[in-house]
Amino acid sequence: MTIAEPLPAALAAEAGDQLADFCLWPYEPLAPAAKGLRSEAVLWAAAQLDPAGGALTEVIRALQDELGRGQTVWGIKQADGRLSYELYFYDYARAERRVSLQRVLGCLAPFAPSRLSIPDERPYFMFSIDIEPQGLAARRPIDEVNLYFGNPSSDLSSGLSYRLTADGLEFANLYHFFHTREDAEALRRKLITSARLDEAEGVADRLLDPPKLGVVTVIANKRHSDGIYYSRVRAQQMARFIADHHYPPPLVSFVQAHLNRFAHLYFDLGVDYAMVDGRLEVRKTAVYGFA
Numbered sequence: 001m002t003i004a005e006p007l008p009a010a011l012a013a014e015a016g017d018q019l020a021d022f023c024l025w026p027y028e029p030l031a032p033a034a035k036g037l038r039s040e041a042v043l044w045a046a047a048q049l050d051p052a053g054g055a056l057t058e059v060i061r062a063l064q065d066e067l068g069r070g071q072t073v074w075g076i077k078q079a080d081g082r083l084s085y086e087l088y089f090y091d092y093a094r095a096e097r098r099v100s101l102q103r104v105l106g107c108l109a110p111f112a113p114s115r116l117s118i119p120d121e122r123p124y125f126m127f128s129i130d131i132e133p134q135g136l137a138a139r140r141p142i143d144e145v146n147l148y149f150g151n152p153s154s155d156l157s158s159g160l161s162y163r164l165t166a167d168g169l170e171f172a173n174l175y176h177f178f179h180t181r182e183d184a185e186a187l188r189r190k191l192i193t194s195a196r197l198d199e200a201e202g203v204a205d206r207l208l209d210p211p212k213l214g215v216v217t218v219i220a221n222k223r224h225s226d227g228i229y230y231s232r233v234r235a236q237q238m239a240r241f242i243a244d245h246h247y248p249p250p251l252v253s254f255v256q257a258h259l260n261r262f263a264h265l266y267f268d269l270g271v272d273y274a275m276v277d278g279r280l281e282v283r284k285t286a287v288y289g290f291a
Contacts, residue, residue, distance in 0.1 A: 001049040011041040022268035022288040024090040029264040037261040039289030055136035066107040079284040088128040114142035225272040235262035
């Protein structure tokens with residue numbers, strides 16, 4: 001598959017666009033947005049590489065019609081050389097929420113029905129849904145979502161995620177957020193305090209290499225790996241990341257060709273990792289933006 005251009009007009013940035021990171025925390029543009037692209041252009045380009053990718057772009061349009069532009073965070077993930085997608089929805093109002101799980105599942109029902117539900121009164125501030133273009137094309141049901149809750153007992157900003165299926169809730173992941181510069185010592189201590197890492201100091205040097213870092217860094221402890229998220233990185237860092245981790249060459253070329261048009265944006269990156277036979281193994285990587 002190739003990425004056909006010209007790009008849809010809806011991907012062009014506008015001066016009044018509200019920008020946000022993968023937590024939907026807003027920021028000011030890093031450069032003039034004139035002649036720029038919205039971050040969803042990267043998701044659109046990735047979808048062009050999948051024969052069923054049109055279904056994914058239809059879902060994004062439906063969500064924008066339902067929730068408004070800028071309310072859906074997307075993640076492009078790569079594991080074992082294969083791309084997959086996850087969509088994230090935030091509502092920090094919690095008990096007086098506007099973006100509920102039921103509202104989003106209702107919007108997605110024409111593409112992927114679901115019988116999952118959770119009372120709106122539960123204080124989740126975010127949920128996410130794995131999306132496969134082929135599954136959308138086949139109208140395959142959504143049988144799993146991820147729900148995220150705050151962790152008020154912690155001195156650090158942190159969150160807990162749970163997997164929701166027809167069998168109920170199962171605890172999944174713990175996340176801690178750090179300001180990369182101000183919390184550098186605590187960040188490193190958290191990363192190396194892991195049940196999974198050998199030679200943890202050396203691993204920390206690799207994962208906290210300055211060219212990789214963004215404004216915020218998140219450490220996750222997951223069921224089968226640990227994870228690190230580089231939040232609010234520049235477009236050049238994102239382009240280097242997808243090249244270094246061998247994303248599909250047409251997608252890498254697309255990002256590089258339009259790099260100047262993404263200069264006003266931050267992106268967010270993720271790496272899941274573990275030690276295998278005494279060496280650091282990257283299990284999965286991800287790139288995040290919003291639509």
